[in-house]
Amino acid sequence: MVNPIDDASAIGPRLRDMVSVLTPLEAKLVNAVLSSGFDEHVALKDIAGLCEMSEAMVVKTAKKLGFAGFRELRSKAAEYNRLPITEMHQELSPTDTAREIVTKVFRTSAQALEETLAILDMDAFVRAADLLAKAQQRDFYGFGGSAQIARDAVHKFLRIGVRATVYDDPHMMLMSASLLGEKDVVLAISHSGQTQNLIEAVKAAQANDVPVIAITNYSESPLAGLADTVLCSTARGSPLTGENAAARVAQLNILDALFVVVAQRDYALAELQLSRTMMAVAHKRK
Template sequence: MNSSNDLKAVGPRIRMMMPRLTPLEVRVVETVFGLRDFSEDTALKDIATEAGVSEAMVVKITKKLGFSGYRDFRSAVSNYNKLPTAEMHQELSVEDSSREIIQKVFRTSIHALEETLAILDVDAFDRAADLLMKAGQRDFYGVGGSAQIARDVAHKFLRIGVRAGVQDDSHMMLMSASLLGADDVAVAFSHSGNTTAVIDAVQLARRSGARTIAITNYGGSPLAQIADIVLCSTAQGSPLMGENAAARIAQLNILDALFVAVAQRNYDAAEKNLEKTMSAVASKRKDKIV
């Protein structure tokens, strides 16, 4: 890996593979990332000893993560750890001052944006924009915080005349999915990619003939495995903030870009509809102080 973007993608790609690892394999990976002095000089036997596994097990895990072996893994991770953005992620502490909290929260979001940009699949992005532009019906599925992201995106699309239905109830998702057809698209929002209600709805949408898009933080998740197109965010977890906070920022940026790409595909119609929708709510704004 030579380019900056390739290096920035090392951490995210390993994190996205974590759902495919066994608890023991996860422990070994966490052992590596927990070593502050991990470098090109760190011996295989040292990692094996620290994690309490055999050297063969460590090599097997590195290959499962997509590397040719331990040396390739060691080189990629040690160079990734040297990146300026790798230093941005700092754990929040209950002893932090307000200034420290602000800096850490902002840096965590910047870090998530930098790394999501590095791993974003542009071909998948273009296919998603084409599907959303041409679809007859668009179903957005999400629960909890993911439903809020779905609503935000649906609101943006409505402004340019691209209508989407948002479902956050498992029964409503299934009923809506059952009515989709070959000209329709279902977009599933799930940070973990493990949300049963969303997965069930996507499976039914597929059986109904619709194309499917997944917005998730884990490319190896069950949701990502069944979707036609996957757009991944990436964010490191934090005991106080969790993963969802930074991932939400990254996902909203992916979807803002998707919104622009869809509008670009029929710019005249988008501009005309934007003027209509803005005019429709103009009377509800109080731009001038009387």
């Protein structure tokens, strides 16, 4: 459950994070209070009518979201909506010019980065870095766009001599999981956290006492519920790009930060390995 929080920039991400476990009407309320036109002057009856809910249901949903009632939800949401960072996100339109599209896409990604930083669990981040640094074998699981994020991370880690392997096939994931042990680690990436084949592979790894790090957009997702360590991204979507376009940028940055922290654990060795791997491919450049 979402608790009232001091950092206003985390209010929107926390509410959006809960959408995956809300009913369609409850999700409609969250979207309504996070819209640009919502402020502390919106009446309970008006928001209830807009969301096709009874006033009592609005109050009940506000409490489900972790607030004392609608007034506190309205106050916190209005505070979030006044932040400069929220103005970065603008809906894409089929009639936008190329310049407008570039501006909107860049600003949406910038907002995703700022808000992901605001909600990032630093204790979980440090645990994830420890697991990656100490593991004998590091297997990264992901499908589609998530697999590309994993490949980017594996490339960076290889540059400093930290070997990892990407699996994006369900059979290969299960084979990988069957061979791992408690001294290894699985890093599973899924925007929704609901990909069944990924969840099956994670369960197979945990059956062998393998610690699992999850990177996802939803802390209440099935994947997050299974993982030992969860790192959440957040992003606002649009009809044209969806949520995961901006979320990918945030997830790449989470992994970049993990890479740097792991490298710092033995900075001298990381520098040496980086020099060796750079020299190995230097002759491929003109």
